[in-house]
Amino acid sequence: MTHVAILGGGLAGLATAFELQRSDHTFDLYEASDRFGGKVWSSLVGDRMVDAGADTFLARVPQGRALCEQLGLADQLTSPVAPVPAYIHRSGALHELPKGxxxxxxxxxxxxxxxxxxxxxxxxxxxxxxxxxxxxxxxxxxxxxxxxxxxxxxxxxxxxxxxxxxxxxxxxxxxxxxxxxxxxxxxxxxxxxxxxxxxxxxxxxGATLGSAGPGADEPVFYGLPGGTARIIDALVAVLDARSLHLGASPTLDGLGADRVVIATPAPAASRLLAEVSPTASRLLAEIQYSSVAQVSVEFEAQAVTPHLDASGILFPRVDGMVLTACTWFSTKWAHYQRADRVLLRLTSGRFGDTRALDLGDEALVNRLLTEVQCVLDITAEPTALRVHRWIDALPQYVPGHADRVEAIFAALGADAPHITLAGAAYRGIGIPATIASAWTAAQAVRT
Ligand SMILES: Cc1cc2nc3c(=O)[nH]c(=O)nc-3n(C[C@H](O)[C@H](O)[C@H](O)COP(=O)(O)OP(=O)(O)OC[C@H]3O[C@@H](n4cnc5c(N)ncnc54)[C@H](O)[C@@H]3O)c2cc1C
Structure with a gap:
């Protein structure tokens, strides 16, 4: 049986491990930080756990639901309940996202x-x-x-x-x-x-394009009560605990494994591969990332008007605001609804725009709350809030990305065929695509 070392304990690394365990292969998984899950994480806002990163995933890419089925979570998957999909902001007014x-x-x-x-x-x-x-x-x-x-x-x-x-x-x-x-x-x-x-x-x-077609009854998005991080919790619970190592970021030397899956973000993968595949390492270093800062914020229900009837508001870059989105969590998801509270998530940060990230927490919260008040009337202080900074979090697929990815895998295959890559840096950033990358990696190291 092949013994596999997996570097990176985000969704890609954990899903790779689960796939290997299911086929009776042994593994050791090393996660550099002090928790598993990477960008799939929930944190406490007030007295409830709230998605800090991904809150939803596409239904049309099947691997998200398929993994939930394997983990016994499929019957708990839910879809947004907001009556209006979203609004777009323009000049202090809200415009409904056009149907179609x-x-x-x-x-x-x-x-x-x-x-x-x-x-x-x-x-x-x-x-x-x-x-x-x-x-x-x-x-x-x-x-x-x-x-x-x-x-x-x-x-x-x-x-x-x-x-x-x-x-x-x-x-x-x-x-x-x-x-x-x-x-x-x-x-x-x-x-x-x-x-x-x-x-x-x-x-x-119809719905498989990411927008419900006429009469389509298929869900477009899924979420999970308690947060998408329940997928991470379920993976960690089912994996052999003796094979999971937190606070560990070994080099490729001395891993004692027949095969290696690198499931870290691209910059870390680049550093790991510097000696064994200089070409792959150089190309990996060319993949750039954007950073995002988010504020999850809860108010008493009567403190926010108008009535929130959509999943949220998107703020186009052309408006020059720091705010990029305000997700109305307590309208979008049944599991965040509570008669006495509204729960919002304010998002900022884009590639090439670090204004939000340059602010301290208090200034960031003030700035985002001030900006959102161009469309919302907020009459009281928050009852709870939490700031999340996701630094170098989202890989940027610039034109030519697919060719670069092909070249990375080709160079690695030639220089170090016992090593492969998984994760959001390559062929899709969403949860289902990340799981798909893990399954491909598990298949590659099994054969
Ligand atoms: C704010 C935000 C919101 C998002 N929202 C959505 C959404 O709604 N829907 C959706 O589908 N997707 C969403 N995504 C994208 C999705 O969550 C990520 O693309 C996906 O979770 C990435 O998983 P990953 O395992 O590839 O990487 P990561 O989650 O980055 O995991 C990589 C892990 O490797 C570890 N690591 C790094 N270096 C080393 C090393 N040298 N050795 C060992 N470990 C190391 C890191 O600590 C980390 O835990 C969102 C992402 C962000 C940031």
Whole structure:
């Protein structure tokens, strides 16, 4: 039996270990910090555990639900209950996310017009999209470059940036269409008009594109009462405790393993591989990260108006605010609802914008609460709050990312075939994609 060393005890490392344990392979997992889970974590806000990082995951990528099934959590999966998916902020007003929007791309022009979010000029630019010549995708293109050309700047900055840019804490003008929005890239490959491509895809697969199609009853997102970190707790509970090592960051020498899975963020993987695969190490070092600061904050219910009827508000970068999103946790999720309290999460920080991270905790909280009051009336102090700083947390998939990843795996395969990589740095940042990377890594070291 192969004995495997796993470096990194986030979701990728733990899911790799579970997959190996399920097939009777032995492993030792080393986590540098004093807790497992990495970016999947819950923390105490007031008297309840609240998601500090990921609060949800996509249903259409099957590995998230599949792992929950294996861990006995599937019957507890839940979906957002907010009556309105989200609002977009513009000039102190809230505009409902137009129905038919796929990752920020408006496929229904009547709904877009009704939202009041876009000017007449902007609407005309979107309406003209099907008549425009094909956009040269080259090997890859940025999300911003592609949509500015196809739909114009206004809808790109007011809708696509807060959705795709927000999910990745990115600058959409430096974000790969192919790697960060593969379903849109696929539609763009098959159609000259992205609007027609997405309408065709919606008609055939509906909810699987990340926006419920007409009549679709499949869930788009999942969450877990108590937080997505329950996946981490369940993994740690089921794994052989003697094989789990906290506060341990060994080098590759002397691991005493036949195979190695490096499931750390890319910079740590780069350092680990400096000697054994200089090419892979150099390419890994080129993967950049963005940092995010979040404030989970609870108020007495009557202290916040208007009535919160959506999962939250997105704040486009073009508005110049530090705030990028305000998630209305106590509306979005049944498990955070409580008659006497509202629970919000204020998010800030994007690639190339460190203003929030440069502030101390008190200044950060004040700044985010001040900014959100352009749309919310808050009349009392919080009953509880908690600041989370996620430094160098979200890998940035710049144009050409997929080719870089292929080159990393090829170099590593040639230099050190007993070592492989797993985690969010490579082929998808979300929870299901991270699990998929773990399963691929487990398969690679088993054979
Ligand atoms: C604020 C935030 C919100 C998010 N929201 C969502 C969401 O709603 N939905 C979604 O699907 N995804 C979301 N994500 C993304 C998702 O949570 C992450 O991409 C995923 O959890 C990454 O898992 P990972 O195991 O690859 O990396 P990590 O979680 O970074 O784990 C890597 C681990 O390796 C350890 N490590 C580092 N160096 C070493 C070393 N030398 N030796 C040993 N251990 C080491 C680290 O301490 C860490 O525990 C979010 C991410 C963030 C930051």
């Amino acid at each position: 929007t796929v990752l920020g791309v408006p496929t229904d022009l009547d709904e877009l017009a009704a939202s009041g979010l876009i000017s007449a000029q902007g609407l005309a630019e979107v309406a003209a999209e099907p008549t425009r010549p094909p956009t040269d995708l080259g090997g890859d293109i940025s999300v911003g470059a592609y949509f500015r050309e196809r739909l114009g700047d206004e809808v790109t900055e007011r809708l696509i940036d807060p959705m795709i840019g927000g999910i990745n804490a990115s600058d959409i003008d430096r974000l790969s269409l192919r790697s960060a929005a593969p379903q849109i890239a696929a539609a763009a490959q098959g159609h000259v008009s992205i609007l027609e491509g997405l309408r065709a895809a919606r008609a055939s697969v």
